[in-house]
Amino acid sequence: MHFDRKDYSNETLLHLYQGLLKPRLIEEKMLILLRQGKVSKWFSGIGQEAISVGSTLALEPDEYILPLHRNLGVFTGRNIPLDRLFAQWQGKNTGFTKGRDRSFHFGTNEHHIVGMISHLGPQLAVADGIALADKLEERPKVTLTYSGDGGASEGDFHEALNVAAVWQLPVIFMIENNGYGLSTPSNEQFRFKQFIDKGPAYGMQAIQVDGNNVLEVYDTVRRLAEGLRRNPRPVLIEALTFRMRGHEEASGTKYVPQEMFTEWAQRDPVENYEKWLMQEGVLDEEARLRFRETIKREIEEGLRIADATPMPTADVALELADMYAPVGELRGESIEPRAQETDAVAVSPLNSQFAILNSSLSTTTDKRYVDAISDGLRQSMERYPELVLMGQDIADYGGVFKVTDGFVGQFGKGRVRNTPLCESAIVGAGLGLSIKGKKSMVEMQFADFVTCGFNQIVNNLAKSHYRWGQNADVVVRMPTGAGSAAGPFHSQSNEAWFTHTPGLKVVFPSNPVDAKGLICAAIEDPNPVMFFEHKLLYRSLTAPVPDAYYTTPIGKAALVREGDEMSIITYGAGVHWATALADELGLSADILDLRTLLPWDEEAVRKTVEKNGRVIILHEDTLVGGLGGEIAAWIAEHCFEHLDAPVQRVASLDTAVPFAPPLEKVFLPQQRLRQTVEKLRNY
Known part of the structure; x- marks a missing residue:
């Protein structure tokens, strides 16, 4: 392995060494903890550290990185406190996901990292959006995102690269080519020889690097990033490497020929760089041991803090609340329709009755x-x-x-x-x-x-x-x-x-x-x-x-017509079907327009059910699995004593939507709505 120091100072070279050493020592400790049952799962990046370390340290601290399973060096390179990393892996509250996700499935804006989801490909497009924001604001920034060779078979890979090229976004797509997607070798993943062949097809520069050479990775990313900040455009980097452990520890490595381990062990990114530094006189034995002992003490202290943190206690209210970001005070004045038949707006062929409630918007x-x-x-x-x-x-x-x-x-x-x-x-x-x-x-x-x-x-x-x-x-x-x-x-x-x-x-x-x-x-x-x-x-x-x-407030239904025979709960075109039928039949009915389907207005539903006791839930969606089933079940659970008849659902046929108008007419629920109204009237 050839290392070209160019004009990099000893300080920079040692900074890269520390960057390499920390994830390796953490991984060695995690493998011990995994065997002890103190970590539930581990995706090892041993043998691939040079890619994440070299590329992370080549960027500015406020430039976003979107890593994968084997990019521990991104997180340590951004100086995330180890106790928080360990707490994350243990499912503790002091991690980054409050125990709700594991491994590197998290992000932290403080450290400008956006973690992965298990589907591998989607974060590539997220990188496009980050880079687009920078480009629109004319900020000279770069975004770096990773993909494995296996994950690059996903459609998200193609879409993200294509969009980045069309919009000329400053994204570095780092492809970690380690030869396997879990156990599937490259020759069963793709037929091309190398990923850099893809670059010209997308209209972007493509460069291949030795992914085990931290200095080569660092220099390449640093040089490219400087150019992309001046002239925004995407670049593909193929980093050739090999993982020395299984996809994750439980999967093992029996599917890999032993000679490959022998070959790649000789190209270990940490050992080779360490040996070169010592040959060059940049690192001596005393410093080598000192670096290791310092990192090991940091690891033990981080584990001590994480281990002392209790596991999270489930709080149902908090779990439900955290599904959504809080909605601040809305900027716009709010208006709502009210149930009113006078001053109605008659529209052909669909009728809608409503009046604007707020006179300040007259x-x-x-x-x-x-x-x-x-x-x-x-x-x-x-x-x-x-x-x-x-x-x-x-x-x-x-x-x-x-x-x-x-x-x-x-x-x-x-x-x-x-x-x-x-x-x-x-x-x-x-x-x-x-x-x-x-x-x-x-x-x-x-x-x-x-x-x-x-x-x-x-x-x-x-x-x-x-x-x-x-x-x-x-x-x-x-x-x-x-x-x-x-x-x-x-x-x-x-x-x-x-x-x-x-x-x-x-x-x-x-x-x-x-x-x-x-x-x-x-x-x-x-x-x-x-x-x-x-x-x-x-x-x-x-x-x-x-x-x-x-x-108009999200989550609040509107009573667009009042009546006392029954209640029709609906939304979209169903509001007009129900209104037109009520006019035709002289039906006195509450017609409740849900407007919002998630979250839907339980109180408005309860009120109209308790008032009339006879209910139809109408929607254009097909019947099985439609929202009507959920609302009907909720009414049965919460309003049963107020019902005078079984809750009726009216929906489209459980088929695909047909093309020919006569077939489509039967597919849609209007005729079945008429039949159900008559049935409920006579119940």
């Missing part, structure tokens, strides 16, 4: 549902200069539904960004923007396409605050719903996928007034919000909407 303009959303987005962009809009075709084209038409002229392409077709990367970038204090709105061209970003939403955005206190200030807009003969992939009502996910908020306005107020509230909210917009309402529904900025 200046209104007739707006379609789609225009109300656009108005709310525009005013939010004006109020929040940190807000960035991202989505396919949303810039000059204005989006397929023209919600952002004209926004580029007012706010520029920096804040209104066309994206490649890569939903996962863009949602992940939204989390990265949040880490740097920005807000983002991500438009799914159709709600159906959210499946391509599902992992980022349910495992990264939704869990981030609970895991390590980092909110995800991201609104995902979801044009949804059937009725336009668009078939199985442009018509789904998929809100129940997300109402099952703690950490998300799910909103579904039924009218223009709420559409504007709720989009403004969603953007103000520091938590991830799934914002559903029924496509059929976009241009078929018009109402007087306040011109001023305002918010």
Whole structure:
């Protein structure tokens, strides 16, 4: 192994040595503790320390790094107190996740580190978002993110590199090529010879380094980072290395030929660098022993403090509260609809009855549902200069539904960004923007396409605050719903996928007034919000909407009509189906518009159930697993003594959404709603 010191001082060389030695000695101690049952699981980075140490020490302390399992050197290189690291691994409160996650599955903004989730690939896109925030603010900073050779097979790898290249983001993608993805060798992972072959295909520079040579890694990253700060762009570094332990200790290493261990043991990054330093006279035996004893004392002291810390005691209220970031005082004046039939706004073909309650916002303009959303987005962009809009075709084209038409002229392409077709990367970038204090709105061209970003939403955005206190200030807009003969992939009502996910908020306005107020509230909210917009309402529904900025409260239902025969609990287009049927049948019914599906308004549901005793829960989503089942179960548990009849659910057929209009008409629940109303009337 050849070490080229160039013009680096002895102090720098010894700093790198200390950086290498600390994670190695910690790992040796952890392997002992693992055998003693004092650590539950361990992913060893022995043999790979030079990559994380060299790259971390090459960056400025306030530049973000996104590490993986085998990057202990990132955490020690950022001088995280060892007692906190050990407490994290033991599941103690003094760690970084309050015992809620293990290993390196945490972040710390204090040390500018964003830890991984088990899915390996998603953090690459988060790095894009961090770098985008720096680029928008013209901060000369670099973001470094790691991927293993196995994890690079995931689609997130492709998406993140593609976005970084298209947007010219200052991201260093460090590929730790150790030859195996758990037990699967490289020749069963990919057919190309080396990762640097990928760089030119993405339009980025690619460099290969000896990942066991700490000085080569340090010098390469330091030099590249200096260039990227001046001229933002992404770079791929392939670091060739080998792990001397199993993927994790329980998996063993029987699948690796013994001769590979023999070969790579001779290239040990710590031993070779130490030997070279001694040959060069930079390190002597006395100093070598002193460094080791100092680090070992630090390890023992850290363990003493961590061991003395008790395991966490579960506090249910705290566990529930920490799923969401606290919502501060909303900036916009709040308005709500009230149940009122006089002065109603009759709209064909869908009817909606509501009146604006707050007279201080009396200046209104007739707006379609789609225009109300656009108005709310525009005013939010004006109020929040940190807000960035991202989505396919949303810039000059204005989006397929023209919600952002004209926004580029007012706010520029920096804040209104066309994206490649890569939903996962863009949602992940939204989390990265949040880490740097920005807000983002991500438009799914159709709600159906959210499946391509599902992992980022349910495992990264939704869990981030609970895991390590980092909110995800991201609104995902979801044009949804059937009725336009668009078939199985442009018509789904998929809100129940997300109402099952703690950490998300799910909103579904039924009218223009709420559409504007709720989009403004969603953007103000520091938590991830799934914002559903029924496509059929976009241009078929018009109402007087306040011109001023305002918010509609998330989590609060609206009683849009009062009656005493029964209660219809619904949302979205269901509000209009129920209202139209009530008019046709002369039905006196409470029609409760949930508006927010997570968290849904339990008190409003309780009130209408206790009043009428007969309940229909209506939604366009399919029946099995739909939100109606959850609400019906809750009513049975909490309001049973007030019921005069079984709770009825009305929903779409449990099929995919058909294309042909006659089939789609049967799929949708309107006819079954009529039958159920008559059944409940006669019960």
